[in-house]
Amino acid sequence: MIYVLNGPNLGRLGTREPEIYGTTTFADLERLCLETGAALGVEVEVRQTDAEHEMLRWLHAAADEGADVVLNPAAWSHYNIAIRDAASMLRGRLVEVHISNIHTREEFRHHSVISAVATGVIAGLGIDGYRLALQHLAPLAGKG
Ligand code: DQA
Secondary structure (H helix, E strand, O other), X not given: OEEEEEOOOHHHOOOOOHHHHOOOOHHHHHHHHHHHHHHHOOOEEEEEOOOHHHHHHHHHHHHHHOOEEEEEOHHHHHOOHHHHHHHHOOOOOEEEEXXXXXXXXXXXXXXXXXXXXXXXXXXXXXXXXXXXXXXXXHHHOOOO
């Protein structure tokens, strides 16, 4: 199982600042991830929450399972140490994904507190970043 976990406001994709995040909806993103998983022969579960405690619970469960995670921490990337601590408990691999290129945007988005505990980071490639993350993880998913 690979978990694709999304933080606050990402459920609003499609209508949220389309000039930055595109017009793809969260349902489209979910479909892309599920289709990519099916094509690669791995089970994928896609979730989104605006609630910190829910994201923490999902990360704890992924840690217990030793599962790989694709995480878009959204705004939490830039300040949330509890999410960072939970991310660093993961025993599987962690790919941090940002739809936009956080480095070309406002200064407060340039630093992610998650990146130092991620296996790798993809930013600025739109929702294609999720597909690329899954392609990277799939061959070894559940084998580590
Ligand atoms: C984001 C970038 C963050 O700065 C922002 O707060 C988001 C989305 C992205 O996917 O580009 O909510 O993580």
